[in-house]
Amino acid sequence: MLQTRAIPCLLLKGRGFVKTTRFRNPKYLGDPINIVRLFNDKEADELIVLDIAATVEKKPPQFEFLANLTSECFMPLCYGGGVRTIEDIRTLLSIGIEKVAINTAAVASSDLVAKAADAFGSQAIVSSIDAKQNWLGAMKVHTNSARKNTGLDPVMVAIEMDKRGAGEILLTSVDRDGSMKGYDLELIRRVSEAVSIPVVACGGAGNMEHFAQAISAGASAVAAGSLFVYVGPHRAVLINYPTTPELRRIFAEHDGKRQ
Amino acid sequence: MSPENSAEAHITIVDYGIGNVGSIANMLKRIGVPCSFARTREEIMSATSLILPGVGAFDRGMENLAERGFIGPLTEKVQGEKVPILGLCLGMQLFVESSEEGSLPGLGWINGRCVRFRPTEASPIKVPHMGWNRLNIVKEHPLVADLGDDQRFYFVHGYHVADLADEDQVALVNHGGPVPAVVGRDNVMGVQFHPEKSHRYGAKLLRNFAQFAGVALR
Numbered sequence: 001m002l003q004t005r006a007i008p009c010l011l012l013k014g015r016g017f018v019k020t021t022r023f024r025n026p027k028y029l030g031d032p033i034n035i036v037r038l039f040n041d042k043e044a045d046e047l048i049v050l051d052i053a054a055t056v057e058k059k060p061p062q063f064e065f066l067a068n069l070t071s072e073c074f075m076p077l078c079y080g081g082g083v084r085t086i087e088d089i090r091t092l093l094s095i096g097i098e099k100v101a102i103n104t105a106a107v108a109s110s111d112l113v114a115k116a117a118d119a120f121g122s123q124a125i126v127s128s129i130d131a132k133q134n135w136l137g138a139m140k141v142h143t144n145s146a147r148k149n150t151g152l153d154p155v156m157v158a159i160e161m162d163k164r165g166a167g168e169i170l171l172t173s174v175d176r177d178g179s180m181k182g183y184d185l186e187l188i189r190r191v192s193e194a195v196s197i198p199v200v201a202c203g204g205a206g207n208m209e210h211f212a213q214a215i216s217a218g219a220s221a222v223a224a225g226s227l228f229v230y231v232g233p234h235r236a237v238l239i240n241y242p243t244t245p246e247l248r249r250i251f252a253e254h255d256g257k258r259q
Numbered sequence: 260m261s262p263e264n265s266a267e268a269h270i271t272i273v274d275y276g277i278g279n280v281g282s283i284a285n286m287l288k289r290i291g292v293p294c295s296f297a298r299t300r301e302e303i304m305s306a307t308s309l310i311l312p313g314v315g316a317f318d319r320g321m322e323n324l325a326e327r328g329f330i331g332p333l334t335e336k337v338q339g340e341k342v343p344i345l346g347l348c349l350g351m352q353l354f355v356e357s358s359e360e361g362s363l364p365g366l367g368w369i370n371g372r373c374v375r376f377r378p379t380e381a382s383p384i385k386v387p388h389m390g391w392n393r394l395n396i397v398k399e400h401p402l403v404a405d406l407g408d409d410q411r412f413y414f415v416h417g418y419h420v421a422d423l424a425d426e427d428q429v430a431l432v433n434h435g436g437p438v439p440a441v442v443g444r445d446n447v448m449g450v451q452f453h454p455e456k457s458h459r460y461g462a463k464l465l466r467n468f469a470q471f472a473g474v475a476l477r
Binding site: 001002003004005040043045046067070071074075076093094095096098120121122123124167168196197198220221244256 | 279281282285286289314315316385387388389390391392393409411413414415416417433434453455456457458459461462
């Protein structure tokens with residue numbers, strides 16, 4: 001029976017990991033290789049690494065740097081940021097990354113996800129969807145690290161990406177990012193009801209109870225940033241990850257379902 | 260990352276342009292198992308034990324082996340010389356006779372075929388089977404010795420081997436029903452999951468393979 005995954009989501013800016021709030025104010029956390037090693041020791045289920053500057057600065061992924069990072073990573077790794085072409089994806093997979101997340105380019109170039117899924121298999125292609133509320137309260141898909149509003153509905157985009165062959169959806173609430181106030185459960189519910197592929201919920205986790213809520217709302221896995229890198233009310237940087245018994249306890253009702 | 264080519268017993272990872280051989284070399288290096296890559300027929304022929312990795316589509320895997328002229332040398336090593344081989348993920352699927360995913364024949368070293376996961380209303384599983392799952396070990400085998408009570412492995416696959424002979428099944432995994440996760444027939448062994456990405460559990464399994472293959476750990 002599949003175990004519900006809890007995935008640290010780490011943001012890369014230049015050569016350092018940072019943590020944002022609502023995709024802004026990046027705070028430096030530390031050296032990526034050290035942080036990945038710590039998550040090895042803690043036996044994290046998987047890691048997501050997103051380069052938040054690549055697309056904005058119109059740069060490709062930092063292939064050489066990522067190759068060094070993956071050589072230290074003994075758990076599955078999903079990478080996103082600046083991924084524009086089939087060749088980018090081929091290179092990322094060849095350096096030991098299991099899954100490539102496509103965000104801006106998936107919306108901008110209609111056939112990248114389909115071509116990539118065809119060339120590398122759906123399991124390697126993640127559709128990353130950043131959703132942010134507009135002033136009327138409607139959720140809209142944003143790209144370019146939430147700088148650009150596409151005006152598209154996240155549910156429609158998710159259905160389209162499922163159809164094109166994405167193997168998983170990384171669904172991030174921009175408004176909840178760094179808030180630690182809990183996931184946007186309504187967003188998770190709407191998207192996971194609409195697609196057949198696993199939805200990884202991201203944005204807002206502040207405690208383990210939030211994980212259970214996201215899974216109950218329909219997510220297949222949970223991702224979190226702040227929760228795994230900060231401790232205490234003053235958000236001191238400390239890499240942490242629940243033990244396997246803690247995770248199995250929190251997901252006792254969910255393991256093996258929705259997966 | 261500089262796997263060494265040496266004459267003494269080591270693991271040779273077959274690089275046939277499908278899947279990522281670097282991750283496997285990284286894990287072997289981490290656990291002190293000497294390894295090298297085989298990118299030519301000669302390098303396969305000089306192997307003392309082999310790992311056949313692979314990610315992606317079945318036909319693509321067989322085509323890539325055929326294009327490089329690897330099928331002959333691999334068959335000679337594995338079926339003739341009885342050199343130990345470990346298939347990982349698609350690498351293991353190529354050991355059976357055929358796959359629903361493609362039209363090319365497999366290597367046929369293990370009786371069986373590859374089928375797609377079929378979610379049903381009674382068991383609405385997600386496909387691909389992606390994430391951490393526990394092995395249900397059904398047969399004692401050196402590959403799965405001493406994995407520990409908390410063992411778990413990382414899976415990601417949409418197809419799985421089926422119709423195996425009972426004696427070839429070593430461990431199963433539950434995803435909408437029991438699915439073969441570890442197979443073993445004499446010197447031919449395969450795992451559906453990714454030991455190179457399965458923390459200390461994968462490390463232990465690879466160490467077990469190295470030991471079976473007579474490779475001295477560094």
